[in-house]
Amino acid sequence: MDFEDDEIPPLAIEITQNTEEIPSNPLNISENRRKTSNDSVGVTIITGYLGSGKSTLVNHILNGKHGKRIAVILNEFGEEIGVERAMINEGDGGAIVEEWVELANGCVCCTVKHSLVQALEQLIQRKERLDHILLETTGLANPAPLASILWLDDQLESAVKLDSIITVVDAKNLRLQLCQHRDSSLFTEAYLQIAFADVVILNKVDLVSQKDFKSVSSDILVELEKEIYSINSLASIIHSVRCQVDLSKLLGRRAYDATHLDHLDSLLKRSLSISTSVIHDNSVRTLCICELQKVDLDKVRLWLEGILWENKYNMDVYRCKGVLDVQNADKLHVIQAVREIYEIVPTRKWQQGENRMNKIVFIGRYLDEEILRISFRACTMPT
Numbered sequence: 123m124d125f126e127d128d129e130i131p132p133l134a135i136e137i138t139q140n141t142e143e144i145p146s147n148p149l150n151i152s153e154n155r156r157k158t159s160n161d162s163v164g165v166t167i168i169t170g171y172l173g174s175g176k177s178t179l180v181n182h183i184l185n186g187k188h189g190k191r192i193a194v195i196l197n198e199f200g201e202e203i204g205v206e207r208a209m210i211n212e213g214d215g216g217a218i219v220e221e222w223v224e225l226a227n228g229c230v231c232c233t234v235k236h237s238l239v240q241a242l243e244q245l246i247q248r249k250e251r252l253d254h255i256l257l258e259t260t261g262l263a264n265p266a267p268l269a270s271i272l273w274l275d276d277q278l279e280s281a282v283k284l285d286s287i288i289t290v291v292d293a294k295n296l297r298l299q300l301c302q303h304r305d306s307s308l309f310t311e312a313y314l315q316i317a318f319a320d321v322v323i324l325n326k327v328d329l330v331s332q333k334d335f336k337s338v339s340s341d342i343l344v345e346l347e348k349e350i351y352s353i354n355s356l357a358s359i360i361h362s363v364r365c366q367v368d369l370s371k372l373l374g375r376r377a378y379d380a381t382h383l384d385h386l387d388s389l390l391k392r393s394l395s396i397s398t399s400v401i402h403d404n405s406v407r408t409l410c411i412c413e414l415q416k417v418d419l420d421k422v423r424l425w426l427e428g429i430l431w432e433n434k435y436n437m438d439v440y441r442c443k444g445v446l447d448v449q450n451a452d453k454l455h456v457i458q459a460v461r462e463i464y465e466i467v468p469t470r471k472w473q474q475g476e477n478r479m480n481k482i483v484f485i486g487r488y489l490d491e492e493i494l495r496i497s498f499r500a501c502t503m504p505t
């Protein structure tokens with residue numbers, strides 16, 4: 123499906139559901155399309171509860187003066203097809219909307235995985251004309267499966283690369299949304315969306331501040347920030363009205379790029395300062411473990427696979443990030459996991475005088491700090 127520059131792009135490409143097996147490496151399209159990780163197209167997942175401001179954010183990005191060519195993939199429920207499309211304005215002179223793809227039949231989960239992969243492939247075929255892809259989910263979507271589809275190992279030389287997950291939250295209604303199922307075994311999507319976020323846009327602050335939000339440090343906003351950090355202390359929080367956020371804070375964050383460490387270091391520092399006093403707790407939270415002794419990489423892999431794949435300690439780990447000091451390695455290793463998918467990669471060399479240690483942050487439910495600490499210690503080398 124191709125068209126000339128002077129033709130009007132199609133309004134939407136509807137992708138029919140297909141039950142075919144998805145190839146194990148679905149985004150590795152033909153050989154001559156293979157890209158190194160550096161020139162893959164970044165994909166930003168935009169998630170957020172119903173009405174929080176996702177479309178407002180997409181409009182803001184498309185209308186920004188960045189000169190980037192941006193494609194948007196919308197994920198909508200069947201009856202809504204076209205509604206969302208109508209609410210998004212293509213940027214004039216800024217972003218160029220190359221293609222619209224609406225994923226029919228429900229939220230992003232395994233049932234639409236194939237459609238998503240197809241949509242991405244179509245976009246990537248036109249890679250020479252594309253700088254970035256925005257993927258707006260429905261308000262009820264859990265972003266984890268999407269992140270898993272997009273976040274592929276560097277070695278796969280994927281044509282697309284997960285750049286970051288941005289979650290838009292409604293400052294006025296967040297409390298209510300989080301409270302809905304706080305005490306039940308059900309967890310709202312609002313929790314999951316925050317738990318998986320790299321960036322949380324705390325939007326609609328005009329509705330909770332009495333005066334100009336820039337000059338007033340509202341107690342409510344401070345409380346909301348605490349609430350968000352208590353779920354995910356790795357996220358960067360940005361306040362906004364109508365999602366008017368500097369685009370440099372949104373695109374090209376490379377949150378999953380193992381070589382992009384500055385960000386991770388500061389996040390780890392912050393998470394260390396978060397209280398982890400509650401041991402057995404079913405709320406979504408962040409905790410961090412530290413270990414000074416070098417670790418055996420094979421043991422760490424087995425340990426992590428036990429937690430993520432075999433549910434060995436009955437913990438629900440959504441997200442995991444950290445640095446490792448590996449035995450017989452002069453490079454710092456970075457560990458990242460989204461649900462059951464994980465990678466451990468060597469990055470830069472440890473610097474002279476640097477405080478070498480292992481630090482791993484977990485975000486999830488039923489996290490038990492002691493078990494994690496003790497079981498991780500078993501991965502260290504005997505002294």
Ligand SMILES: Nc1nc2c(ncn2[C@@H]2O[C@H](COP(=O)(O)OP(=O)(O)OP(=O)(O)O)[C@@H](O)[C@H]2O)c(=O)[nH]1
Nearest residue numbers: 171172173174175176177178261325326363364365
């Ligand atoms: N007061 C105020 N209204 C806002 C702000 N941001 C967005 N809105 C309004 O909130 C409503 C919902 O915004 P959308 O961008 O459509 O939200 P959405 O998350 O895409 O909504 P769904 O697709 O229904 O999940 C619209 O009427 C926006 O104009 C804000 O910062 N302040």
